[in-house]
Structures are given as structure tokens and as C-alpha cells.
Amino acid sequence: MLTINRIAFRFLSAAAIGALAFSSTASADAVVKWLHVESNPAFVKVWQDIVDKYQAEHPGVKIEMQFLENEAFKAKLPTLLQSSDAPDFFYSWGGGVLKQQQATGALKDITEAMNADGGAWLKTYNPAAVKGLTFDGKMSAVPFKMSTVSFFYNKENFTTAGVDAAGIKTWDDFLGAVKKLKDAGITPIAGGGGEKWPIHFYWSYLVMRNAGQQGFDEIKTGEGDGFLAPAAIKAGEQLAELGKLEPFQQGYLGSTWPQALGVFGDGKAAMILGFDTTEANQRKNAGDGKGLASDNIGRFEFPVVEGAAGAATDTLGGINGWAVTAKAPPETLDFLAYLTGIESERLMAKAGQILPAVAGAEDSVTDPLMHQSAEQLARSTWHQNFFDQELGPSVGRVVNDVSVAIVSGQMSSEEGAQMIQDAIEMEKM
Amino acid sequence: MTNFSAATAAGPVAEARPSARRKSPTVRGRLPVLVLFLPPALLLFTIFVILPMGEAAFYSLYRWDGYGLPTQFVGLRNFEVLFKNSAFLTALKNNFLIIVVSLIFQIPLALWLATMLATRIKGVVFFRLIFFLPYVLADVAAGLIWRFVYDGDYGLFAAIAGLLGVETPYVLADKDLAIYAVLAVIVWKYFGFHMMLFIAGLQSLDRSVLEAAEIDGATGWQRFRFVTLPLLSSTLRLSVFFAVVGSLQLFDMIMPLTGGGPFNSTQTMVTFLYNFGVTRMQVGLGSAVGVVLFVICVTLAFSYKRIFMRND
Numbered sequence: 001m002l003t004i005n006r007i008a009f010r011f012l013s014a015a016a017i018g019a020l021a022f023s024s025t026a027s028a029d030a031v032v033k034w035l036h037v038e039s040n041p042a043f044v045k046v047w048q049d050i051v052d053k054y055q056a057e058h059p060g061v062k063i064e065m066q067f068l069e070n071e072a073f074k075a076k077l078p079t080l081l082q083s084s085d086a087p088d089f090f091y092s093w094g095g096g097v098l099k100q101q102q103a104t105g106a107l108k109d110i111t112e113a114m115n116a117d118g119g120a121w122l123k124t125y126n127p128a129a130v131k132g133l134t135f136d137g138k139m140s141a142v143p144f145k146m147s148t149v150s151f152f153y154n155k156e157n158f159t160t161a162g163v164d165a166a167g168i169k170t171w172d173d174f175l176g177a178v179k180k181l182k183d184a185g186i187t188p189i190a191g192g193g194g195e196k197w198p199i200h201f202y203w204s205y206l207v208m209r210n211a212g213q214q215g216f217d218e219i220k221t222g223e224g225d226g227f228l229a230p231a232a233i234k235a236g237e238q239l240a241e242l243g244k245l246e247p248f249q250q251g252y253l254g255s256t257w258p259q260a261l262g263v264f265g266d267g268k269a270a271m272i273l274g275f276d277t278t279e280a281n282q283r284k285n286a287g288d289g290k291g292l293a294s295d296n297i298g299r300f301e302f303p304v305v306e307g308a309a310g311a312a313t314d315t316l317g318g319i320n321g322w323a324v325t326a327k328a329p330p331e332t333l334d335f336l337a338y339l340t341g342i343e344s345e346r347l348m349a350k351a352g353q354i355l356p357a358v359a360g361a362e363d364s365v366t367d368p369l370m371h372q373s374a375e376q377l378a379r380s381t382w383h384q385n386f387f388d389q390e391l392g393p394s395v396g397r398v399v400n401d402v403s404v405a406i407v408s409g410q411m412s413s414e415e416g417a418q419m420i421q422d423a424i425e426m427e428k429m
Numbered sequence: 430m431t432n433f434s435a436a437t438a439a440g441p442v443a444e445a446r447p448s449a450r451r452k453s454p455t456v457r458g459r460l461p462v463l464v465l466f467l468p469p470a471l472l473l474f475t476i477f478v479i480l481p482m483g484e485a486a487f488y489s490l491y492r493w494d495g496y497g498l499p500t501q502f503v504g505l506r507n508f509e510v511l512f513k514n515s516a517f518l519t520a521l522k523n524n525f526l527i528i529v530v531s532l533i534f535q536i537p538l539a540l541w542l543a544t545m546l547a548t549r550i551k552g553v554v555f556f557r558l559i560f561f562l563p564y565v566l567a568d569v570a571a572g573l574i575w576r577f578v579y580d581g582d583y584g585l586f587a588a589i590a591g592l593l594g595v596e597t598p599y600v601l602a603d604k605d606l607a608i609y610a611v612l613a614v615i616v617w618k619y620f621g622f623h624m625m626l627f628i629a630g631l632q633s634l635d636r637s638v639l640e641a642a643e644i645d646g647a648t649g650w651q652r653f654r655f656v657t658l659p660l661l662s663s664t665l666r667l668s669v670f671f672a673v674v675g676s677l678q679l680f681d682m683i684m685p686l687t688g689g690g691p692f693n694s695t696q697t698m699v700t701f702l703y704n705f706g707v708t709r710m711q712v713g714l715g716s717a718v719g720v721v722l723f724v725i726c727v728t729l730a731f732s733y734k735r736i737f738m739r740n741d
Binding site: 081101194251252287 | 494495496497510581582583597599601602603604607687688690691692703707708709710711
């Protein structure tokens with residue numbers, strides 16, 4: 001099946017090259033193909049405006065935007081990258097996935113361009129973003145944005161159940177809040193178990209809180225017991241404990257992430273562990289298209305585990321960039337510098353789309369909830385990339401599988417940790 | 430171009446040897462046709478079937494993420510890993526289950542409807558169309574439609590449960606129920622196709638045999654069991670063959686419905702290949718699934734043709 005696809009791709013792409021060669025003689029336009037996963041029309045509009053402006057300033061350059069849904073994007077990318085139909089630049093979550101793509105030569109090495117003129121371009125970005133996108137001293141992606149994962153809650157629900165969000169500091173506090181909400185007849189959490197990765201946030205954060213930065217580095221590099229380390233096992237047990245309270249909406253194991261956001265937006269669950277853009281996205285996915293009112297949504301940081309190594313200021317989230325493919329035309333970098341320049345990033349920050357990766361653009365984040373996220377990020381003592389990206393595509397997916405299996409009681413914490421460790425051993429094989 | 434010149438070159442050579450022409454006029458008559466028509470088909474078949482098959486077999490011996498060329502030879506390890514993977518074993522079991530359900534529910538249902546719709550009664554064309562409609566629908570569209578039907582919050586199931594005042598079942602989120610929900614959609618989707626096969630088969634039956642049986646006093650069931658069914662057996666065998674092969678290829682409908690979840694309970698071999706081979710960038714493992722699937726398909730197809738369809 002796969003090979004048939006590959007061959008078909010070669011044929012199609014050969015045809016595409018032919019067509020391109022033909023069209024380029026007709027006009028001198030350079031076409032830059034941009035593949036993204038942004039599904040919110042309001043945010044795409046912001047980009048479209050930036051594109052229009054850029055195109056007006058640069059006649060002869062045409063930016064083509066292509067959209068793929070998140071899951072479809074991840075599934076299609078490996079094949080796409082090897083075809084001649086590959087986009088010129090695409091959305092990346094960094095981590096092991098980007099590292100692997102870079103190692104295979106599918107991407108352009110932009111280190112030199114970044115460091116030209118004494119690193120004039122490089123210096124415009126937040127060092128944490130640059131660090132997260134650099135592997136073996138080389139860069140293939142232009143920093144774009146950062147994100148943090150934290151809890152968002154429905155203030156009305158919390159008041160009804162008598163829960164004080166400010167009082168949720170430890171994991172036990174959190175479990176207490178879940179119980180109180182349940183007792184009040186309110187579904188505590190909206191979860192997207194069908195896509196699995198929304199649930200892996202819980203496991204990831206718990207591992208971080210239990211192990212701390214140094215501990216996690218040891219786990220990741222396989223020092224000692226790797227993922228069988230006590231801190232990781234403890235995290236799984238705590239996740240199972242949460243699962244036993246049945247905190248999620250009915251049928252969450254089949255729900256996608258947009259559906260989970262919709263559940264929260266419709267007021268059918270009191271909390272959601274999500275990205276900094278949750279407020280805008282719950283609105284979009286709510287049944288009535290309006291969702292919860294802004295002043296009805298509160299936010300709190302993932303609780304700490306009492307007595308464990310992880311700090312309350314450690315954050316889990318994304319470091320996102322635009323990965324440039326090997327065959328991208330030179331205009332791609334120029335456009336990317338523009339797209340991630342302070343002016344464009346300010347526009348996006350103001351629209352509530354991103355926490356900017358450009359240093360000095362944070363002040364444009366006007367939305368109060370997003371501003372809180374930006375502040376948390378600024379205070380971050382350790383910003384960890386999403387586990388399913390950090391650990392690479394195959395181990396990452398196992399982490400997602402295991403997280404859902406543990407929370408739903410299908411698998412014990414030890415079994416889950418063993419499965420992840422097995423997947424890592426297989427990688428090393 | 431080379432084919433064409435070879436064909437024209439072959440002409441005068443054959444012309445120059447009249448003895449050869451006398452020996453086998455059929456070969457001479459067929460030769461241009463062969464030379465003209467075989468290469469394109471052979472070429473396409475080689476490029477799209479033979480070559481990928483060989484490639485898959487080759488990749489299955491490597492640990493490879495799909496980028497560049499495979500370099501890490503692992504022998505049969507991919508197959509070892511595969512048969513130890515519980516999700517793959519579930520997929521195998523599900524494929525088998527789909528075949529069984531096709532045989533026990535789908536084909537009898539199709540046959541029953543066909544016997545009613547093969548006669549010339551009023552409105553028969555309308556009903557044929559209705560029953561055939563699901564088959565015309567694209568698999569992905571059917572999957573999406575049924576995802577909404579099964580949806581526990583806003584779907585048809587939720588509405589029905591609401592009317593009855595019972596708790597909504599979230600069938601696609603339940604690892605024990607999901608596969609049955611998927612099976613129901615499969616039966617719904619494909620029975621129309623089998624029904625059409627049977628209608629065509631029934632209409633080509635010799636009516637006089639049935640009339641003779643009727644005159645001899647055979648009951649309706651006897652006529653069906655001892656006359657219609659034996660005469661229809663070649664269509665029936667073909668129908669079963671399609672059901673078996675179709676079940677092994679099942680993919681597009683599962684993806685929008687469940688994506689193989691929850692907990693891999695609705696994986697088929699092809700969705701397993703996609704979920705574990707393609708999305709996890711384990712092309713070696715994926716190729717191994719492809720090889721296993723190929724072997725199963727070929728073995729089934731050939732032995733079935735050998736044993737059951739020898740005379741068709």
C-alpha cells in the first residue's frame with residue numbers, strides 16, 4: 001500500500017514538476033508554498049493580510065497558503081516531504097520530530113542565514129525558542145511562537161461547586177476540586193481521548209512535576225531505569241488516581257480535540273487542560289459559535305506534586321517554528337523573516353493568536369488570559385517541549401497511547417512505563 | 430516508440446519467410462496485437478504492482494524511518510515485533526470477524542432482499558435504488574455520516590436515547606462496543622452491492638426450471654432451496670469472494686469512524702499499517718504488515734479460486 005503511494009507520488013510529482021517548469025516560463029513569479037495547521041478563520045485572516053501586504057511590497061513573489069488538519073498534517077508530512085510536491089515551509093513543533101526530519105536531509109540548513117551579519121536575524125528571537133529549534137548546532141526552522149499548557153476553568157461552575165481556583169496549588173488540591181465538582185453534578189474536565197495527545201499533557205506534566213528538570217533529562221537519556229524511574233511510575237499512578245474519579249465527559253475516549261474544546265465552550269465541563277489559545281478556540285468549537293464569555297473563563301497553572309523535585313514555575317508547552325524544506329526557493333527565507341518579524345508577530349499577538357517568539361513583542365498580547373500565559377512563560381524556569389514531539393514520532397505516539405490507557409484504567413502505570421521504555425529500546429536497536 | 434518500430438520491423442521479417450506464415454497463421458495474426466498492446470499493460474503492472482511489492486518485501490527487512498535509503502538491516506525482526514503486537518493481533522481478529530459477519534449477516538440479508546426485488550412488482554426499481562445507495566456513497570463520507578449518527582452528544586443516537594429517556598450510549602468510545610458499531614456500518618454499506626449481484630444472478634435464471642418445480646408441487650422454500658440456490662451458486666461464490674477480499678482491504682471507512690480506536694479495538698490490518706507504519710514513520714514495520722497482508726490475500730484468493738470457483 002505504502003509503496004504504491006510512494007510510486008504514485010513520484011509520478012504525480014514528476015507531472016507537477018513538468019507543470020511548474022512549464023508555468024515558470026510563462027511568468028517569472030516565484031511561488032512560496034506554505035503549509036500550516038491553523039483552522040481558526042480569524043487567525044488565517046491575520047496571515048492573509050500579512051501575505052497581501054508582503055506580496056504588494058514584493059511583486060513577483062507569490063505566497064500560497066495550504067491547510068491540513070492537525071492529525072492529517074502529521075500523518076501526511078513524511079510522505080509529502082519526500083515528494084517533489086513538498087511545501088517550501090511548514091509548521092513544526094520542534095523536538096525529536098524536527099530533529100529527525102533535519103537529520104534525513106529533507107530540510108534546508110538555515111544556520112548560516114540566521115547568523116549572517118553577526119547573527120542580526122537570530123538575535124531578534126527569544127533564546128529559549130532558538131535553543132528549542134537547534135539540533136547539533138544546526139537550525140532548519142525559523143522560530144515562530146511559544147505556547148504553554150495550563151488549566152482553563154468555567155468560573156460559574158467553580159462558584160456553584162464551591163471550588164476556589166486560586167487554592168489549587170498541589171495535585172491533591174486538584175483532585176479535591178474534581179471531587180467537589182463531581183459532587184455538585186458538574187462534569188469536571190473536558191478531554192479529547194480520541195486523539196490521545198490532549199491526555200498526554202496530564203502524564204507529561206505529572207512526570208515533570210515528579211522528576212524535575214534534571215530528573216527528566218536522566219529519564220529521557222535512559223540513565224538509570226529510563227521511564228521506569230520511580231518519578232515516572234509515580235506520575236502514572238497519580239494519573240490513574242485521577243482517572244478513577246471519572247472526571248471526563250461521557251464518551252471522551254472517542255472525542256477529538258475540537259470536540260473537547262466544544263464541550264468546554266458549551267459549558268458541559270468545568271475545566272480543560274489546553275493551550276494559551278483556548279479561549280478563542282473554545283468559542284470557535286462551541287455549539288452556538290459563541291462559547292463561554294471571556295469573563296467567565298479563569299486560568300490556573302498545573303499544580304505541583306508536594307515534596308517532589310519539579311518546580312511550580314516549570315512549564316510544558318510548545319516551541320513552534322517554520323521548518324524550511326531543502327528545495328525551498330530563496331524567497332522563502334525573506335518571507336519568513338517578514339512573517340516572524342516584530343511587526344507581524346505583534347499583529348498576531350494582538351489578535352490573540354500567538355505568544356510571540358520574537359523578543360520584545362510580548363507587550364502586544366492584550367488578551368488578559370493570554371497575557372497570563374505569556375507572563376507564566378516569561379517566568380518559566382524550565383520550558384519543556386511536548387513529550388510526543390520531543391521524543392520523536394514513534395515513541396511520542398506510544399506516550400500518547402499509554403497516557404490514555406492509564407487514565408482510563410486499561411493499563412497500570414508500570415505497564416505503561418515499560419511500553420514506553422520498550423519503544424525507546426527499539427529506537428536504539 | 431520502440432514498441433512501434435519493433436512492430437514494423439517484425440512485419441517484413443515474417444513476410445520474408447512464407448513458410449513460417451503457413452505454419453502458424455494465428456501467431457502471425459496475433460503478433461502485432463501482442464507487441465502493441467502487451468507492453469503498456471505489462472509496464473503499468475510492473476511499475477504499480479510488481480515493483481512496489483518487491484520494494485515492500487525489501488523494506489520489511491530493514492528498520493527505516495522512510496527518509497533517504499534504508500541502511501539498517503534487521504532481518505525478520507519486524508515480523509517478530511508484528512506478531513507480538515497486541516494491536517496487530519486485534520487487527521487480524523477484526524478482519525476475520527468482518528468476514529464472518531459478511532457471511533452470516535450481510536450475504537443472507539442481500540440474498541433475501543434480492544429474491545424479493547428480482548421480481549417485477551411495482552416500485553421495485555425504487556427499492557433497489559434505495560438499498561444500493563449506501564454502496565454508491567464514498568467510504569469516507571459514509572464513515573463521517575455514521576460518526577455523527579453514533580455521536581453521543583448531538584447525534585441520532587443521542588436524540589433517540591433522549592426520546593426514550595435512557596442514558597446515551599457512546600458506542601464509538603467504548604472499546605467493547607465500537608467494533609460492533611463499525612460492523613453494522615459495514616453491513617449497511619455493502620449489502621446493496623451483494624444484493625445487486627444476486628438480482629443479476631436471479632434474473633438470468635431459467636424460469637422454466639422454476640415453473641417445472643412449481644408444477645411438481647414444490648413449496649416456495651423448496652423451490653428456493655433446491656432450485657434457485659443451486660443455480661445461483663456461482664454468483665454466491667463470487668459474492669463471498671468479494672466479501673472476503675473487501676474485508677481485508679477495509680480502511681477508508683474506519684478512519685473517520687474510529688481511526689482504529691479506542692485502544693486499537695477497531696484496527697484492521699490496513700488501518701494498523703497506516704497508524705503504526707506511516708504515522709509513526711516505521712516504514713520497515715509498515716512494509717512487513719504489507720507483506721503479511723499480501724501473503725494472506727494471495728493465499729486466500731488462489732485457494733478460494735482453486736477450491737470453490739473451479740468451474741465458474
